[in-house]
Amino acid sequence: MSIHFKKKSAGTKQEVPxxxxxxIVFMLLIFFMVTxxxxxIELQVRVNYTQAENIEKIEQKRLVSYxxxxxxxxGPNQVxxxxxxxxxxxxxxxxxxxxxxxxxxxDQPKLIVSIRMDEDSETGILTDIQEELRDANALRxxxxxxxxxxxxxx
Amino acid sequence: xxIKKRQRDSAEIPSSSLADIAFLLLIFFxxxxxxxxxxxxxxxxxxxxxxxxxxxxxxxxxxxxxLVNEEGLVLMDExxxxxxxxxxxxxxxxxxxxxxxxxxxxxxxxxxxxxxSRQTPYSIYIDMFDEVVGAYAELRNAAAQAEFGVxxxxxxxxxxxxxxxxxxxxxxxxxxxxxxGEGE
Numbered sequence: 298m299s300i301h302f303k304k305k306s307a308g309t310k311q312e313v314p315x316x317x318x319x320x321i322v323f324m325l326l327i328f329f330m331v332t333x334x335x336x337x338i339e340l341q342v343r344v345n346y347t348q349a350e351n352i353e354k355i356e357q358k359r360l361v362s363y364x365x366x367x368x369x370x371x372g373p374n375q376v377x378x379x380x381x382x383x384x385x386x387x388x389x390x391x392x393x394x395x396x397x398x399x400x401x402x403x404d405q406p407k408l409i410v411s412i413r414m415d416e417d418s419e420t421g422i423l424t425d426i427q428e429e430l431r432d433a434n435a436l437r438x439x440x441x442x443x444x445x446x447x448x449x450x451x
Numbered sequence: 452x453x454i455k456k457r458q459r460d461s462a463e464i465p466s467s468s469l470a471d472i473a474f475l476l477l478i479f480f481x482x483x484x485x486x487x488x489x490x491x492x493x494x495x496x497x498x499x500x501x502x503x504x505x506x507x508x509x510x511x512x513x514x515x516x517x518l519v520n521e522e523g524l525v526l527m528d529e530x531x532x533x534x535x536x537x538x539x540x541x542x543x544x545x546x547x548x549x550x551x552x553x554x555x556x557x558x559x560x561x562x563x564x565x566x567x568s569r570q571t572p573y574s575i576y577i578d579m580f581d582e583v584v585g586a587y588a589e590l591r592n593a594a595a596q597a598e599f600g601v602x603x604x605x606x607x608x609x610x611x612x613x614x615x616x617x618x619x620x621x622x623x624x625x626x627x628x629x630x631x632g633e634g635e
Contacts, residue, residue: 319466322473329480347574349581351588355489411491420519420576421569427626431499441491442577 342367342382347416349442360409361439362401364394366422367415379418381426391425398433413441492577492584497625512553513560515544519579521570528553534578541586545620558590562623583624590620 344367355361364383368376381388383397402408410430414423430438500506517537518526525532527540545561547554555561563583567576591603595616599606606613 315470319470319473322470322477326473326477326480329477329484333480333484347577349492349577349584351492351581351585352490353493355491355493358489361489409493411489414573416572416574416577418573419569420567420571420573423573423576424567424569424626427496431496434498436496436498437493438496439489439491439493440577440580441489442581444490 338363338385340365340370340382341387342369342380342415343376344413344415345417346413346441346443348445349440350445352442352444355409355411355439357409360405360407361411362398362405362408363411363413363441364426365413366418366426368418379415379422381422391422391429394426394429395433398430398435402433402435407437408435409437409439410435411439411441492580494624509562510556510560513555513562515541515555515561515563517563517565517579517583519565519567519571519576521568523572523575525579534575534582537579537582538586538589541583542590545586546590558620559618562625564625566626584622587620587622591616594619 342365344365362383364381366381367379369378369380369387371377381391381394383394388394388397398408398410412423412426427438430436516526516528520526523534525534525537527537532540541563544554544563545558547556547561548558549556565580565583588603595601595603595606595612598616599612603613603616606616
């Protein structure tokens, strides 16, 4: 004959209540869904940002359209001529920029064009791009730069 | 005698896996999110010139010509200037208020005209541009401090106070057209 021992148990529950966990997770999920900007494009040109002191933040990322300017990446550690990239494609004819930007402007009237240009590129191409933007009436632009680490440097 | 209550099967959808599904989605969005903030120098380009329209006449003294050549040397109104001094000179020029006959009549009239050679490196152009923008930022800050006791950036966006300061020192930066003879 065996004796059955009664299991001792505390009067209170010892578990952390997990009923609200889905709610918390959903809240986080919604936060990240809202802040995410999907589809980071693949860069086909090299862009090393320049630094500047008097910079401002662009709060509304959804208004921004990027133009990348820099030497074309040909392979590891190998770069070619300076090219212009908008979205996924390299633009060979600068004259096409006007049409592309005019289309974007109809979709987003408050468009900001952010120019991400390699620090070693020459400004001639920038002047051409700006002329195109003026013709397309996309007048709000932004030179993408990083914060200067040492203020007063240079 | 007590009648036993009949136990029914619950008609609910099982929701125990809800948390797992939500976690999975959460992790996906965590991975694809980039929280880097875009920074840069903002600028509004002048609208494209109309056909047969002459540029408005501007008095010579109200224009500060900044030229940057292919070697990165800066010329301000015919005077070679190191990049580090551009800000001081621009501030002097804008805030002259008619004292020096060589410099601007008033901040509202002052126009900075920037011209670069096609071969100028972008980094030097940005350094110089940064100085010009910095000059305006310092002047606006000083005006906002005097008027409201706070920095310009602390003023509310699009508020009358901010507009007032911006109107005192309007950013009039002209980027000269590339072909020679067209600028000014």
